[in-house]
Amino acid sequence: MRTNCPWEDCTQGHGAYHRAPFLLIANGLNRRVPKDRKRAKYIAAFVDSKPPMKTERHELQEKLAGRLQRALVQLGREESKELDSQDER
Ligand SMILES: [Zn+2]
Numbered sequence: 247m248r249t250n251c252p253w254e255d256c257t258q259g260h261g262a263y264h265r266a267p268f269l270l271i272a273n274g275l276n277r278r279v280p281k282d283r284k285r286a287k288y289i290a291a292f293v294d295s296k297p298p299m300k301t302e303r304h305e306l307q308e309k310l311a312g313r314l315q316r317a318l319v320q321l322g323r324e325e326s327k328e329l330d331s332q333d334e335r
Pocket of ligand 1: 251252253256257258259260264
């Protein structure tokens with residue numbers, strides 16, 4: 247898989263792809279050396295601190311939720327218009 251999307255902007259579900267290099271570094275550290283153990287901990291925390299990558303499915307869900315919200319607002323408006331005009335009669 248070739249990609250250079252920044253982690254923060256990733257919407258492709260490249261989770262493993264983005265984490266791999268950090269895990270490689272972490273695994274290459276010598277856990278018997280205190281300084282390396284510290285680094286491994288730091289890398290793990292760094293990887294955890296990255297936002298979860300959005301998948302296309304998430305984006306679709308959000309888009310749909312937004313459209314549903316707008317449809318409900320419009321429906322509410324039409325409905326109140328309808329009720330108002332009934333009152334006038
Ligand atoms: Zn990505």
